[in-house]
Each structure stands twice: as structure tokens, then as C-alpha cells.
Amino acid sequence: MSPIRFHAVRWLAASVCLALLVWPIAGPLWALGCLLGGTLILLLLHLGQIDRLFDWARSAEEAPVPPGSGAWGHVFSALHRRSRIAAQDRQHLLHQLQRQRDAMQAMPDGVVILQGANLIESVNVVAEQQFGIDLKRDVGLPLGNLVRQPEFVAMLDSTASVASVLMPAPGLSGHMLSIQSIAFGDERKLLLASDVTHVERLETMRRDFVANVSHEMRTPLTVIHGYLEMLADEPGGVTSDEAQRFIAATLEQTRRIQHLVADLLALSSLETGSPLPGDDEVDVPTLLEAVQREALGVSAGRHRIDLEPGPPAAIRGAAQELHSAIGNLAGNAVRYTQAGGRIRIAWRIVDGQGLIDVEDNGIGIEARHIPRLTERFYRVDRGRSRESGGTGLGLAIVKHVLERHQARLEIVSAPGRGSRFTVRLPAQRVVARAAASAA
Numbered sequence: 112m113s114p115i116r117f118h119a120v121r122w123l124a125a126s127v128c129l130a131l132l133v134w135p136i137a138g139p140l141w142a143l144g145c146l147l148g149g150t151l152i153l154l155l156l157h158l159g160q161i162d163r164l165f166d167w168a169r170s171a172e173e174a175p176v177p178p179g180s181g182a183w184g185h186v187f188s189a190l191h192r193r194s195r196i197a198a199q200d201r202q203h204l205l206h207q208l209q210r211q212r213d214a215m216q217a218m219p220d221g222v223v224i225l226q227g228a229n230l231i232e233s234v235n236v237v238a239e240q241q242f243g244i245d246l247k248r249d250v251g252l253p254l255g256n257l258v259r260q261p262e263f264v265a266m267l268d269s270t271a272s273v274a275s276v277l278m279p280a281p282g283l284s285g286h287m288l289s290i291q292s293i294a295f296g297d298e299r300k301l302l303l304a305s306d307v308t309h310v311e312r313l314e315t316m317r318r319d320f321v322a323n324v325s326h327e328m329r330t331p332l333t334v335i336h337g338y339l340e341m342l343a344d345e346p347g348g349v350t351s352d353e354a355q356r357f358i359a360a361t362l363e364q365t366r367r368i369q370h371l372v373a374d375l376l377a378l379s380s381l382e383t384g385s386p387l388p389g390d391d392e393v394d395v396p397t398l399l400e401a402v403q404r405e406a407l408g409v410s411a412g413r414h415r416i417d418l419e420p421g422p423p424a425a426i427r428g429a430a431q432e433l434h435s436a437i438g439n440l441a442g443n444a445v446r447y448t449q450a451g452g453r454i455r456i457a458w459r460i461v462d463g464q465g466l467i468d469v470e471d472n473g474i475g476i477e478a479r480h481i482p483r484l485t486e487r488f489y490r491v492d493r494g495r496s497r498e499s500g501g502t503g504l505g506l507a508i509v510k511h512v513l514e515r516h517q518a519r520l521e522i523v524s525a526p527g528r529g530s531r532f533t534v535r536l537p538a539q540r541v542v543a544r545a546a547a548s549a550a
């Protein structure tokens with residue numbers, strides 16, 4: 112039995128006993144009076160305790176539970192125990208929260224937590240410096256209103272679960288930030304900003320070095336190549352067979368270095384020099400016909416090269432870059448397909464996206480090489496690449512051109528069966544000609 116019930120029963124029993132004692136002496140009215148009086152006192156005692164309990168419940172969270180008398184003492188001490196445990200739990204959670212805040216502050220990278228419509232919820236000191244914000248002043252404000260770089264705002268607005276951007280630090284002049292945005296929980300985002308100034312500086316030095324060396328080599332190479340050609344073509348100039356063989360071999364090597372230098376310069380101009388592709392409309396059939404013509408020239412009749420021009424359309428972008436990228440894919444298809452093989456160049460529009468396929472039934476590529484093909488100088492078979500006049504830079508150039516057009520390269524291949532390289536252009540770069548003229 113609960114202490115309160117026990118107390119009430121005891122009290123009532125005492126009142127009944129008293130009433131029974133009083134009855135023979137003072138009569139039934141007095142006995143009834145004792146019974147009612149006892150019950151009334153019991154009620155008033157309970158009301159008094161409930162009143163104290165109510166006052167305590169309305170008081171501040173940390174107020175101690177008042178001491179209770181009688182059976183209520185048990186109730187009050189049970190409440191006291193509960194409130195002590197709750198206070199301990201609260202304290203524990205506060206400690207944990209503080210530890211997490213300390214960990215966030217100790218991070219060498221900038222950390223920003225956004226909620227809802229990119230509103231600032233929490234920021235560490237590093238991020239305050241990097242983004243030029245002050246948590247006390249800016250908490251609850253949309254981060255996009257404080258940091259307005261278009262590429263950063265585009266990343267914030269992106270619905271992707273993970274997005275990244277490289278941009279100058281708004282709060283630290285001369286610094287570069289690599290920022291990752293990761294969606295988590297209930298409409299929240301975590302931004303991690305690393306200072307990559309040093310890495311970027313090294314990368315710029317590397318690019319400049321390669322570009323300068325390539326540039327410096329171009330003129331002497333042209334001169335050497337010119338003189339060698341003169342020597343080879345000079346009627347009665349070099350008569351010995353051996354010397355002619357040497358000249359032919361040297362000419363071939365200078366041609367290779369010239370290709371390499373041209374590809375290195377193309378790559379470094381894509382990486383640094385040239386402005387981002389604009390909105391020029393590049394006619395797809397014209398582009399693909401030119402690529403087919405060149406591939407036929409490289410093939411010299413050894414392959415069948417089909418063109419499926421697809422729906423009339425144009426691509427918004429840089430004509431010369433797109434030509435070089437698709438030309439590289441078609442050139443590879445020719446170089447890595449045995450004589451008598453077939454090559455297909457096709458254009459399609461699927462869900463608004465533009466797809467250019469360059470497909471061959473050539474030597475194919477093992478799956479383990481595919482993820483690395485667009486790395487500079489990565490070649491599956493070095494000997495075969497050299498033999499066929501490759502520089503190992505073709506797909507790296509393709510990758511850069513496509514990145515600049517927000518496009519992707521998809522590769523499907525199997526050894527001995529052939530390869531399909533598909534360029535996937537985003538819908539905003541595709542102009543469907545029929546729709547455009549109808550409009």
C-alpha cells in the first residue's frame with residue numbers, strides 16, 4: 112500500500128476508534144462529529160501539502176523540493192530524488208555539448224553549421240576569420256547575404272548532399288579556401304573550409320613552370336624540325352642510307368616532342384589562361400562532321416567511321432575546345448582500333464541533356480584502368496600509345512574541357528570488345544534547334 116493510502120487509512124481508523132469511544136459517553140452526534148472532524152483535519156493536511164507541491168512545481172527549475180511531513184515526506188523525497196537525477200543528466204548533457212563545442216573550436220579548419228534556409232547556427236573561430244563573420248552579431252542571418260561570391264552562393268543553393276567550391280577567402284585577403292558543404296540531419300548543412308593557399312601556390316608554380324618550359328621549347332624545336340626537313344628533302348644532299356635513316360628517325364622524334372609541347376601548352380592554357388567558355392552556339396552536326404573528317408584522315412582508309420548526327424542542335428560553349436575534346440576521343444578510337452574496325456560517332460538528346468558517343472570495337476580497356484585514364488600521362492600500354500603517336504595527355508585535355516562546360520565523361524569498355532566514350536552535356540548547354548526556331 113502506498114504511504115499516502117496507509118496514512119489516510121490510519122487516520123480514518125483513529126477517527127472511527129475515537130467516535131466509537133465517544134458514542135457511549137456523549138451520544139451518536141458527538142461520535143459523528145469526531146468522525147467528520149478527523150476527516151476534515153486529514154483533508155486540510157493533504158491540501159496544505161498539495162499547495163506546497165504546487166508552489167514548488169511553479170518555481171524555478173533548480174529550486175529544491177520542500178521537505179514534506181507525514182506520508183507526504185515519502186512523496187517529496189521521491190520527487191527530490193527524481194529532480195536530482197534530472198539535474199545530473201542535464202549537467203552531463205551540458206558537458207557533452209561543451210566538449211563538442213570545444214572540439215569544433217579546436218579544429219584547424221573552418222566549421223560552419225547552417226540550418227533551414229542557410230541560416231548561421233554555429234561557427235568556429237577559424238571560420239569567423241575565413242568568412243569575415245562574427246557569430247554573436249550574425250547568428251540566424253543567411254550566410255549567402257554575408258558571403259556573396261556567386262560560386263559560393265551556387266554551392267549553398269545546390270540540393271546535392273555533398274558539394275564543394277574553391278574560392279578566395281572573403282575574410283582573409285590573399286588566401287584560398289577549399290569549402291565542402293555536407294547536408295545532414297533535419298535541413299542542416301555542415302561547411303568545412305580548409306585553407307589551401309599554400310597548395311594553390313605550389314600548383315600555380317607547377318602550371319607556370321610547365322607552361323614556360325613548353326613555350327621555351329617550341330621555337331628551338333621548330334628550327335630543328337625545319338632544318339631536318341630541309342636536309343631530308345635536299346636533292347642529292349644526304350646520300351648515305353644510314354644518314355637518311357638517322358634523319359628520318361630524328362624527324363619522327365621531333366614531331367613527337369612537338370605534339371607533346373602542343374598538348375602541354377593546350378592543357379596549361381585550359382588550366383589557367385583561357386577565359387571560361389561563354390554562350391557561343393556551336394552547331395553539333397558541323398562539329399561532328401569535322402571530327403569525322405579528321406578521324407578519316409588519321410585512319411587513312413583502315414576503318415569504317417559512321418556518323419549519326421541525331422536531332423539538329425547546338426552546344427553553348429567554346430567551339431575550339433569542344434572540337435579538340437571530341438577530336439581527341441575520335442583520334443583515340445582510331446588509334447586503339449585494329450584495321451578493319453568500326454567507329455561510330457553519334458549525338459542524342461536525353462532528358463534535355465546532350466550526349467555525344469564515340470564508340471569503337473577496338474582493343475578495349477580493363478575496368479581497373481578506367482578511373483585513371485584522364486590522369487596526365489596515364490597509359491594502359493605505354494608502347495602502343497607511343498607507337499601510335501600518343502602523348503598521354505589527350506584524355507586529360509578532354510577532362511578539362513568538359514569540366515569547363517560542366518559536362519561529364521562516361522567510359523564503358525571491355526578488353527577485346529571495344530570502348531564507348533560518352534560526353535554528357537548539361538541541359539543548360541544544349542540548344543535544340545527545332546525548338547529554338549519554333550520559339
Ligand code: ADP
Pocket residue numbers: 439443444447471473474475476484485489490491492496497500501502503504505506507530
Ligand atoms: P594517349 O596519347 O596515350 O592515347 P590519352 O590520354 O588520349 O593518351 O589516353 C590515355 C590512355 O587511355 C591511352 O594510353 C590508352 O591506353 C587508353 N585509351 C584511350 N582511348 C582508348 C580507346 N578508344 N580504346 C582503348 N584504349 C583507349
